[in-house]
Amino acid sequence: MSRQVDTSFVDHLTPSFAQLFLDRVAESGPGEAYRFPKGEGWESVTWAQAGDRVTKLAAGLLALGVQKEQRVGIASSTRYEWILADLAVMCAGGATTTVYPSTNAEDTAYILSDSECQVVFAEDDEQIKKLVERRAELPTVSKVVTFDPVFDSADGDWVISLDALADLGEKHLVEQPDAVTDVVSGIGPDDLATLIYTSGTTGRPKGVRLQHKAWVYEGAAIKAQDILHEDDLQFLWLPMAHSFGKVLLSSQLACGFATAIDGRVDKIVDNLGVVKPTFMGAAPRIFEKAHGRIVTMQQAEGGLKEKIFKQAFKVGLEVDRRKRAGTSVPPLLGVQHGLFDKLVFSKVRERFGGRVRFFISGSAALNQEIAEWFNAAGILILEGYGMTENAAGATVNHPDDYKMGTVGPPIPGSEIKLGEGDEVMIKGPHVMEGYHNLPEETAKALTEDGWLRTGDKGAIDADGFLTITGRIKDLFKTSGGKYIAPSAIESKFKALCPYASQFVVFGDERNFCVALITLDEDAMAGWAAENGMAGTSYTEVVSSDAVHTMVGQYVDQLNEKLNRWETIKKWELLDHDLSIESGELTPSMKVKRNVVQENNKDRIESFYN
Template structure:
């Protein structure tokens, strides 16, 4: 069934994110808007309560002299206060500049300096220290607003409550100030500067306009994907465009959101919150899949046999249904039994009410998507980048193809350009890179299309399939092209202990790989195999671990073309981290950094 491509919504979109938010407050005042942890309990606020708080904070920013399109930074993890700050900035006609809490002091100073932030919201002492240490490099920075009130000094650093009190005084003389400012914001006014963490060079500030964010939310609403009675669980970094687009979607659709950015709490929180949907990066699904599979393997015996048989049946039923073939009655009965014994328990781990997950920010392995689908959990893969406000295509519950990233949003276009490059056009495309005209010219074609740098293909039904990053494709000395992301995702699907798998071999005569293991998963394996208490480094140097990983490499190689097979590989003595500079804050591998750090090791494969 094709999705709704009606574009009439384009004529009735709110003119800005500020108006979109204030309209939602007016329409849904008494409904729940947000819930968030306070100690061990969850606190809830209505749209009206959130609206009142945002108005006060926005008025506080106006009292500090914030002018249209001036930048305000937010250096914080994902939490309710992040969203209040962002909405207040936009309602005061400013432009939010996002900073990951894990970003180092030098890069934080570069981002806030390049964007000329006048005000910065800082989560805690670790963020405040970065600002103090680099104050000399931030001449435009006049005020810091801290979420932790104990850090306020009443001068350069003030609390969120103090900002709200400034707003109260401002509103006392002009009660309609925020509404007046919001109504004056045009669709082509700057809403955010999001700095792409980039795998090379200094980060670039993507200039995203109000119309882009408003469009993203309204396009999801027009596709009838989400409704007012849905409940989102939000943990994604709000400094990333994927998190931001989920906020604009919430404003358009009116559902409630439970917010907690602590990644180690995701599984626990899903059980408590019981959401109907959640956005996530593929790594979350890989880890969940690996955890469930290894737990069953540890049980062994009859339970493991039932588990394996259940997925064998589930995948077979899916295959028949997707081919439009009827499922034989004996298989149907088997499936119903396994649904009760196995699949319902898998669904319960995610709260038991999930209608679908949305996967984005990197490629999701089709085998992992099919495994979840067999358990009755639908993962809708989407595609986009910061340069197009995160959403360009998405699968739909009524129209999806596993292994693709779905069809284009209504009101947008996708084409395949030179070298098979995916190119995008529509109201969601950025206004360019901040202070980087040459980079902007490189990113946009003469006829106004955004070059994504991704290689892909469109099928007869308009579903897009991404086949790799053009820059990451390499040719062996034998002339064969290799797409590393496809091979890497396959390994993470077959090996539940893998964290990262990086493929190399440009201009070499065979393909090699560097592997890191998930510390939690391999610690579980060690406990079950008489090696409890060994450190990560001791485990990766253990012959039994090497033999176990080698068996998974053999399984991978059996699925690859002869020229793609991994001839040599090595386990690294550490997992990749943001702190080591080998991962971006959005958890993408900086392949060039990993390659440079391990140059001698990789060269040794070919000597």
């Protein structure tokens, strides 16, 4: 039976995200708030120090003329300054508009123009160049504030440094000491807090209008479930331009734990070993890569070590299955498990710092087999579900009450139901106000009585746990009349093949399914070194007969697990991986299926000729 949580907290939410921050500073002043890379080490700041800096930056924005609900853009990777900028915008009464650093100049200009941003925080020269290039399209942007002050002085006073903004704020506070607290006291729950443009898998990005109450509620709901505590330590690398990152920030303000921040994806594993966090949020691709890396490393060891590793996970998975089913573990199996925990599982846990209580997975579906593999090693991955349109968090599993393969029950204070065609529908304080400047799109997404249509197909069990079975628009029907959920097949392959990066299935109105496959460059570099191809280019490696044979064996294994009409009859390896830069992945690492299909239409067509 799902845990029952008192939902009375929903009636007593803090009025705004800005007030939530100021309350946290007042309550936890001398405690650690953030740490971030500085030189070879890490620098730490207290809540009081962060509060002082944010207040000056917020006053600086007020001095620049930012008014209530006016938009302020942030074009930057995840770093401590991103957090400061966002909190400053909140405390100035503005509304943060997010831009992924990988967004091209055209889309950056569209987002900042459509949102009518008054000020933009730009990380570095690369981001500033986009703004300068499109300055004529940004008539409302009066000032650009850069985190890394190395810019062309030809831009005059249009671009200033973060320190310069703080100095401006300090002078403003001398004249009006209560300027920031007065503004914060006037912010209400229904005021606009953020405008997040969904990267989307089709069409122009849409601006999602999220109010202060949405973010305050998300943090309060996590706190009410007793999932995170003040003594936890978060490692945060997720793109803050994505709603998942903002939910983790709201959870931090509600619960009071410290956060270590570094958005460099290639540093995640190294950072986990240094920071030793108790939890981290991530997209499934991170867990897939970690799983693949560990498995391929053991395969490379070969011999006795590989045999021990395989037997350890065979035992671990059986013990974990029994525990989750509530059945006893035979004494001999328990002894074996204890031995393998020392020999194998403890080393896996140590790769992630050794202190992780759980990871939280969101933004895309996590394969159940990969979740079970980590659980067998003593690393719990709690899968959650939501979308930008409901401030990211709609359901989540709990450390003491979870079901593998599900995304958990609704967070307390919200509702989930299934609509027509089993479409998942969401209602609660976290649901968006609507799409910015798009009333027709808003009417399609929201019912008259406030339910959000998600576009996802799902099932709800007797305990209220939700399972996502596929994206409705991605489901297709073969010419034989069988419905296919491609994402389910794709995740199965990525759990089987440790070298896989992407596996994209097609077959709409065709008589069989086909797939385009890409391999992980890091994993394949290791494979090449072990198979006499060290130093060979990625393209040459994946084009080799040996790799084709190896991948074919994994496709055969996959087909054994599928219904006859789901099996992959033909497939091809691409000579490059999908990327955000190519437009084939969203910044949150979701595949843009239509773009991949269009880019490879001749190749896909050839499968059927």
